[in-house]
Amino acid sequence: MSLALLFQYLVAGITYGTIYAIVAIGFNIIYNATGIINFAQGEFVMLGGMIGVTLRALLPMPVAIAGAVIATMLVGALIEMLFIRWLRRPSVLRLIIITIGLSIAIRELALLLWGEGVRALPYFTGTAVTSLSVGDVHISPQVLWVLGISAVMVAALNFFFARTLLGRQMRACACNREAAQLCGISAKNMVTLSFVLSAGIGALAGCVISPITYVQYDSGSSLALKGFTVAILGGLGNSMAAVAAGLLLGTLESFSIWVMPAAYKDVIAISILLLILFVRPSGLFGNAEAARLKDY
Amino acid sequence: MSLLVVKDLCKRFGGLQAVDNVSFAVASGSIKALIGPNGAGKTTLFNLIFGALLPDSGQVWFDGKQTDGWKPHQVAAAGMARTFQHIRLFPKMSALDNIAVGRHVHSRAGFLASMLGLPWTRREQRAVREKALEIMRFLGVEELADGEATSLAYGQQRIVELGRALACEPKLLLLDEPAAGLNMRETSEMAKLIARIRDTGVTVLLVEHDMTLVMNISDEVLVLSYGEKIADDKPLAIQKHPEVIKVYLGEDDA
C-alpha cells in the first residue's frame, strides 16, 4: 500500500477520533458532576447538526451554528430541570433507564420534525472536492476545521475548569458535593450547568462534522457508544486522556477496514469497549490502584 | 485450642498501611474483642479474615484450614458468619426471609430442583422457615417475622442482622460494632445476648467501641493502633497496659 493512502486513512481516523473524544468529554462533564452516564449524549450531537442545518436555510453559517449550539444547550438545561433535578436519591438503574428513555424521545422527536432524510451543512470552506494537497496527500479543509475547532474547544474547557470561578465551583462539586454546598455553591445549578456545557460541546461537534459524516435522526446512538468507549478507554472522568483515547479509537477503526468488511466497523469499537470493561475498567490511562476502591 | 489463627497479616491501601504484621489467635468457645481508635484497621482486619479483601501477605487459618484468598461465600460455608458495621439487611424482604438467607449454606436446592418444585425442596423450605423462626424466638423478636426488615427500628435491625448471622450456625461469629447506635439499655441487652450466644458454643470475635461491653463480656482483648497490634491480653491486664493507656489517653476517642 502506498504511503499516501496510509496517510489518508490516518487523517480519516483522526477526524472521527476527534469527534469521539468530544462526545467522551461530554460524558465526562456530566459524569463528574453527577455520577450519571447520560445515554442521551449522542442525541446532543445529532440535535446540533440538525438544528444547524435547519437554521442555515435562513441565516448565515456562523450564526446558524451559534444558534444550534445555544438551542441544544437549552435542550440540555431543560432535560436536567425536567427529568433529573427533582428526583430524590434515584437509583443508578432508574437514572440509566431515564436517560435511555430521553434518548429515544429525542430521536423520535427528531424523526417527527426532520423525517428520515440525511442532511449536512455545506463545507465551511470550498466544497466536497476541495482539498489541500501536500505532495500525494490530500486533506479536505473541513478536516482542518474539525481539528481546529475541537482543539479550541478542549483548550477553552481546560481554561474554564482551571481558571474561572464557575469552573472551579463545578470541580469542587465533583470532588465533594456536601463540602461544596457548605461553601455556598449550589450543587443543583452546577449539575444543570454540566448538562448545558455537555450539550453545547456536543452540538458544536455535530455542526462541524456534519459536512463529512452527514447527520440523520438516529445518528446519535452509535456516536454515544463510541464516545462511551473512548471515555472508558481514557478512564471515566478524565477528559485529557479521552482525547488520546479518541484518536486511538478513530485510527484503529479507520485501519480496521483492511481486515474486516466496513459493515463490521462498529463491531471493532464495541469489542474494544467490552475488552476494556472486562480487563481494565479503570481505562488505559486510569489509576488501577485508585480504581479498585470504586464500584464498577 | 484455637479456632482462628491470624499470622503476620498485612494490608496496604496506597500510602496507608492499614494492617501491619498482625498476628493473634482466638480460642474456641471464647469471646475476643478487637479495640482501637478510629482508623486503627479493625474493619479492614475483619474484611481480611472474611475474604472480603485479599491480604498483601500473611495467613489466616480457620478451623484447621488456611482460608486467606478464599471468597466470602467459601469462608461462610466453612463456618464463619458476620454482621456489618453499617447494617446490611436485604431491603424489600421480611425479617424472616432475611434470616432465612442465613440458612443458605445449610440447604441445597439449586436452580433446577427449585424450578421443578421437587417435594424435597418444599420440605427443605419448611425446615428453613422453622429454623429461622426458632432463631427469632431465641433472640426474642419472633413478632417481627413478617415486618419488612429495613423498616424496623434501628435496634431491631441490629438484632435481625445478628439473627441472620446466627442462622448460618457458625463456629465463629464476627461482630462489627454490634452496639453502635444502640442506647444504654439496648447495649446491655446486646452484651447479654452475645454472652448467651457464646454459651451455646459459638466463638465470637467482635469489634466494639463501648468499653463497658468489651470489658464485661470478653475473655481476651486485642488492641490495634495504626494497623499494628500493641496489646493482646485479658481485659484486666489491658486496662493497666501502659501502651494502651497512652493510645487511648492520647486520643479523645477513649
Next chain:
Amino acid sequence: MGRRRNLPIVALAMAVIAVQLLTAAAGKPQYLTQLTMAGYYSLVIVGLTLLMGYTGQISLGHAGFFAIGGYTSGLLTTYNLHPLIGQIPVSILQACGLLVSGKDLYGADLLVVRPWAACVVALLVTIGIAYLVGKPVLKLKGHYLAMATLGFGTIVYKVVLGSSLVGAADGISDIPAFPLFAGLVVTGKSALRAQNYYVAWGLVLGAMALLTNLIRSRVGRALRAIHGAEDAANAMGVDTGRYKLQMFVLSAALAALGGVFLTHYNGGIGPSEASVMKSVRYVAIVAVGGMANLWGALFMGVLLNFLSLRGSFGSYDDAVFGLILLAIMLFAPDGLLRAEFARRLPGLRRGQKAAP
C-alpha cells in the same frame, strides 16, 4: 398447600382458554396471531424480569439472545446442504437422522437440518454465548453493566445486519414449519391459528410455572438478597457470581426459546429483532410491570406487544415505548402494578399462615 401454590397458574390457563373462546365467539380469530406472537415475546420478558427485577442485573442485550436463537434455527433449517451430499460431515448428520430433504419454491432439491435438531442447537449456542458473555459482564455493576450488555446487543445486531450468510438487511425468509409432536406444528398457517396459540401459551404457562417456583425457593431468596445487598449475600454463603451467571444464562435461554418458536411461526426473521430498540422495549415492559413482579410483567408484556403488533401505535411504536420508560421511571419506579398488589394474590407469597 400444593393446590394453592398452583392457583395463579391454573387461573392463567383458564384465562388463556377463555381468550381463545372469546375470539372465536366474537368472530375475531385473527387476534390469536398477535396473541401467539405476544406469547413468544413474553418468554423473553419473564426471563428478563427475574434477571432485572429479582436479581437486580440490567441487560440491554436480550434482543441479542432472542435473535441468536431465531437466526441459528432459521439458518440451520434453510441452509441447503444438498450440494454437499457425499461429504463426510453431511453423511454423518444424515445417518443420525438430523437432516430432512424437500423441494424449494422452484422445485430444486433441498437438504436442511431438521427443526428439532436446529432448535436444540440454537438453544445450546445461546446458552454457550450467554455463559461466555455473562461471566465477565456480570462482574460489572450499574452503568458499566448497562453499557456492556448494550455493547453485546449492538454487536449481535451489526453482525446479523452485515452478514450475507443470514441475508443481511433482508434477514432469513422461507423458514419451514416446526413439527413438534402429536401432529402439533409451529406455523403461521391461518388454519392452524388456534393450535399455535395453544402451543405458544403452553410454553408460557410452563415457563411461568417454573419461574414462580423459582422465586419462592431458596434460589429466589438468594437472588433477591443479591439485589438488595450483594456483599451481605456473599457473606451469608451465596455464591453471588455463580447465581448471577446462572440467572443470566437461564433468561438468555428463555429469550432464545421465544426466538426459535417465533421464527418458525413467522417463517422468517430480520435484523430488527436484534436491534437495541427491541432490548429497550423488553426493559420497558419489565419496568412497567413493576420490576420484581412476574405477573405484572407478563400482563403488561402481552398488552403492549399485542397493541404494538396490531399497529395501534402506528409509526410512533418506538416513541411509545420510550415515553413509557420515561414516565414509569419518573413517576412510578415500582411499576404500575405495584408489588404490594401482587403480593396479595393468593399463593404468590409463601403461606404466612403456616403454624410458627
